[in-house]
Amino acid sequence: MISTLNLLHYAAFRAVMLTGTVSGGAELLGRSQPAVSRLLDKLEYELGVSLFERRKGKVTPTPVANLLLDEIERAYVSLEALNSFASRLAKGEGGEISIAVMPALGITFIPRLLADFRKQWPRTKVTFSVRLSAKIEEWAASQQIDFGLAETPFRRSGFHSEIFSDAPYIAAVPRDHPLADRSHLQPVHLREGPLIYWTPFVSARHLLDQAFQSSSVKIDAAYETTFSASAYEMVKQGIGIAIIDPYTAIEQLDDNVKLIPFAPKIPFNVDLLRPEMRTANPAADALLELMAEKRDRLLAQLPL
Structure with a gap:
């Protein structure tokens, strides 16, 4: 893994290569010229190669320096892409x-x-x-x-x-059913059925069971299902009455089905x-x- 110090070395080298002078590289990095010179010296020492020929205060890149710059530029492109991705994540635009x-x-x-x-x-x-x-x-x-x-x-x-x-469950009734004209339905009305009921694995089944028991109403379901969507579709086909969740009732809304409030209210x-x-x-x-x-x-x- 490249240390933070080494990253500074490469940044100094790149800045000098881009500007053509140590002073230009120092200005680009916001550092002093002696500091950039020390970073270059350290980089050459660590790599074991000469990156610049120094004559009368001028630096001339060696062939090795040009090869190194190509690699660094590729790395910088990757870093910029990484920074861009991180910025999108921070804004919630990715991920x-x-x-x-x-x-x-x-x-x-x-x-x-x-x-x-x-x-x-x-x-x-x-x-x-x-x-x-x-x-x-x-x-x-x-x-x-x-x-x-x-x-x-x-x-x-x-x-x-x-x-x-916590909106309540609602009754879904075929449009041509005798109960379709009622403003509210109670457990006693569901005797007229046929009733499309929940399986015992569904929480609503137990809540409805309690409502029927409290009203001393015995229900004999003609059909049982696990999903509201299935129950609603069966109502739409005129098979029977169902007590379904309010979201399915509205999302699946169809002219062949009448939605009627059910009492007692059973919260979904x-x-x-x-x-x-x-x-x-x-x-x-x-x-x-x-x-x-x-x-x-x-x-x-x-x-x-």
Whole structure:
């Protein structure tokens, strides 16, 4: 590895070669002429070659000096490229961010948002994974991502979490269904089905189970699925009624589906997970700002 002192030697040599004189090199570097002369002497001593012929206060480069200058110029081009890259990183204009998002927000919400992000941060690579909340929590705890969006609750540590959204789940009903004209739906109405329900692996399933039990309503689901997007598509095909997250409801909005508020309100609790040991990333912060803006616009479209 070249020491800082050696870098000064080469900088002095390059300055003299570019200006043609020791005094010119000293002026270029902002150093005294004797100091530059000492740097040249030291460089020649370390390399074991003569770089200049000195006659009557003038220096004439030797053939070795010209060869060395070619190598130094190539090195300076690389250094300038490195400095430029570092500057882009400091401004958040380069580099890479890694995020993991649960399916309800990862299938449509984030992909559509990345189109806007790309316009503002065209040189930033985004690694975007769609995973279930448990895996996102695991990755955040092990510092593998810049941030994640996952449904609560969490069991691990190693990350900070804050509420990203707690808007309620909403009923999606086929437009020609007998319940489509209602202003609100309650558990008792879902007896009319057919009901498209969550599998036991989804947090919303347990919340809905509690709502039905509290209302003394027994539900016999005709279909079960893992993703809101799948449930919504089934509603769109007229198969049945589903209780889905608000993001999928608005992003997938279709004339064949009526969105109706469901009571009791069951919050779709999504937290932002940020690993504790992950270094700050301006590009990730910018993406989060866009996400918050889009969230607010989208949720404003929900029926009350």
